[in-house]
Amino acid sequence: MEPTTATFFDLVRPSMPEVEARMRASPGSHHPSLGAALDQLVTSGGKRIRPALVLLAGGMLGGEPDKLITMAAAIELLHTATLVHDDLIDGALLRRGQPTLNATWTAGATVLTGDYVFARAAFLTAQTGSLHLMELFARTLMTIVNGEITQLFGSNSGDARQDYFDRIYAKTASLFELATEGSAVLSDCDEKAIQKMKSVGYHLGMAFQIVDDVLDMVADAEVVGKPVAHDLRQGLLTLPTLCYLEDHADDRRARRLQERQPIEEADLRALIEAIRKSGAIERAMAEARELAEAGEAMLGEMPANPEREALYELADFLVTRPS
Numbered sequence: 001m002e003p004t005t006a007t008f009f010d011l012v013r014p015s016m017p018e019v020e021a022r023m024r025a026s027p028g029s030h031h032p033s034l035g036a037a038l039d040q041l042v043t044s045g046g047k048r049i050r051p052a053l054v055l056l057a058g059g060m061l062g063g064e065p066d067k068l069i070t071m072a073a074a075i076e077l078l079h080t081a082t083l084v085h086d087d088l089i090d091g092a093l094l095r096r097g098q099p100t101l102n103a104t105w106t107a108g109a110t111v112l113t114g115d116y117v118f119a120r121a122a123f124l125t126a127q128t129g130s131l132h133l134m135e136l137f138a139r140t141l142m143t144i145v146n147g148e149i150t151q152l153f154g155s156n157s158g159d160a161r162q163d164y165f166d167r168i169y170a171k172t173a174s175l176f177e178l179a180t181e182g183s184a185v186l187s188d189c190d191e192k193a194i195q196k197m198k199s200v201g202y203h204l205g206m207a208f209q210i211v212d213d214v215l216d217m218v219a220d221a222e223v224v225g226k227p228v229a230h231d232l233r234q235g236l237l238t239l240p241t242l243c244y245l246e247d248h249a250d251d252r253r254a255r256r257l258q259e260r261q262p263i264e265e266a267d268l269r270a271l272i273e274a275i276r277k278s279g280a281i282e283r284a285m286a287e288a289r290e291l292a293e294a295g296e297a298m299l300g301e302m303p304a305n306p307e308r309e310a311l312y313e314l315a316d317f318l319v320t321r322p323s
Contacts, residue, residue, distance in 0.1 A: 006321075008313035009048075011306060012055040015069055019051050022073035023080075027123055030116070037101060037113050038120075041080050044098050049208070051076050052314065053179040057197060060307035063187035067128045071186060074124035074137070075179055077117055082144055082171075084114035089148065090234060132185050140178045143170050151236070154260060160242055167236075168209040169202070176205025196298055200311075203295030208318045210288040213238035214281055217272065229272050235260050239287065243280035285319070292319045 009016075023042050026035070051072035058068035086092070087100040088110045094100065102110040118141065125137045147170020157163055180201030184194040216231055217240045231238050235257055237245075245254050253271040256263045263271075275281070292315045299311055 006313070006317050008056070008310040008317060009052055011059065011310050012052050015055055015065070015072075016048060016051065018069050019048070019055075019072045019076065022070060022124060023077050023120075026120075033109075034113060034116055037105075038117065040101075041084070041117070044096055046096065048076065049314070049318075050079055050175060050179050053176065053201070053204070053311075054183050056307045056311050056314065057180045057183035057200075058187055060302055060305055060311065061184055061187035061189055061193070061197075062303075063183060067130075067186050068183065070124055070127050071133065071182055072179075074121045074128075075175060075182070077121035077124065078137070078141065078178075079175055081114045081117035081121060082175075084110060084117060085148070088114075089152070090230075092230075128186060130186060133182050136178055136182055136185065140174050143174045147171055147174075160237060160245075160258065164237065164239060164242060165206070168206060168213075172209040172212075173202050173205030176208065177201035180204075193302075196301060200295045200298045203291045203298070204315055204318060207288040207291035207295070207315075210239050210284055210291070211319055211321065214240055214284050214288070217241075218276060218281060229268070232257065232272065233268065239284040240275055240280045243283040244275045244278050247278065247280075248274070288319050292316070 020042055024038065054072040054075060055068055058071075059065075083095065084101055087095055088102040088107060091102075092100055093103040101113060105113070122134075122137060125134050147167060150170070151167060155163070177198050178201070181194055181198035184197040189197070213231065216238065217229055219228065232241060237254075237258055241254060241257075245251065245258070248254065251271070251274070253263055253267045257271075296312055296315045299308055299315075302308055
C-alpha cells in the first residue's frame with residue numbers, strides 16, 4: 001500500500017513493504033478468520049505516519065535498520081489494535097470509508113481480534129531484543145487503555161482543557177512518544193537524547209491529534225471517512241469547541257454537551273456552524289502549530305542529516321495535511 005505522496009516519505013518508502021510484511025507475518029498458526037481480519041486491517045491502513053516516524057528518527061540517530069523496521073511494524077500494529085477497540089466502543093461502522101470489523105462481526109469476535117493484534121505487536125517488540133523497548137511498549141499500552149477507561153467513565157477534573165490534553169496524550173501522543181523514544185533506545189543513545197526524542201514525539205503527537213480534531217469539525221465526511229463532528233456527537237469536547245466556549249460560555253448547546261446531556265440534531269448542527277464561524281478553529285490550529293514548532297526546535301539538537309530534514313517536513317505535514 002502506498003502511504004502518502006508527502007516528500008518526507010521518500011527516505012523510508014523502500015522500507016514500507018517490509019514493515020507491512022512483518023505486520024502480516026505470523027509467528028505460528030491462527031484461525032483463518034484472524035488472518036483475513038488482519039489482512040483487511042493492514043490493507044486499509046492509513047498514512048503510516050508512525051512507522052515513518054520510527055524509521056526517520058532511528059535513521060537520524062544511526063539505529064540498526066532491521067530492528068527499526070521491526071519496531072515500526074510493532075507500533076503500527078499497536079495503533080491498529082487500538083482502532084479496532086475504539087470502533088467497537090464508539091459503535092463506528094466506517095473507518096476511512098470502509099466497514100469496520102464490528103460492522104460485520106460480533107462484539108466478542110471484534111474484541112478478541114483486537115487482543116490478538118495487541119499480542120502480535122508485543123511479539124514483534126520482543127523480537128528487537130530490547131527489554132527497555134518492551135517496557136516502553138507496555139507503559140504505552142497501559143496509558144492508552146487507562147485513557148479509554150477514563151473517557152468511558154466520564155472522569156472530570158474540573159479543568160476541561162487539561163482533561164482534553166490528558167485524553168489526546170493517552171489516545172495519540174503516547175504512541176508518537178513510543179515511536180521517537182523507542183527509536184532512540186534502539187539507537188543506543190544516552191539518556192539525555194532519549195528524553196529529548198521522547199519530548200519530540202509528545203509535541204508532534206499532540207499537534208497531530210489537535211489537527212485531527214479540527215478536521216473532524218470542518219472536513220467533508222466523504223474525505224475523512226466518518227461523520228463530521230463525530231467526537232461532538234459522542235459528547236467529547238475537543239479543542240475547537242473548548243476554544244469556542246472560552247468566548248461563548250453561555251451557549252446552552254455546548255454546555256449541555258459538556259454536561260453529557262443530549263441535544264437535538266438541529267441544535268448540534270447549529271453549534272457546529274457557530275464553532276466554524278467563531279474563530280475557534282483558527283485558534284486551535286495555532287496551538288497545533290506551536291506544538292509542532294516546539295518539536296522541531298528539539299530536533300535542532302539532533303544530528304544534521306537527511307533524516308532530520310525529513311522529520312522537519314513531517315512536522316510541517318502534521319499541521320498542513322488536508323485530511
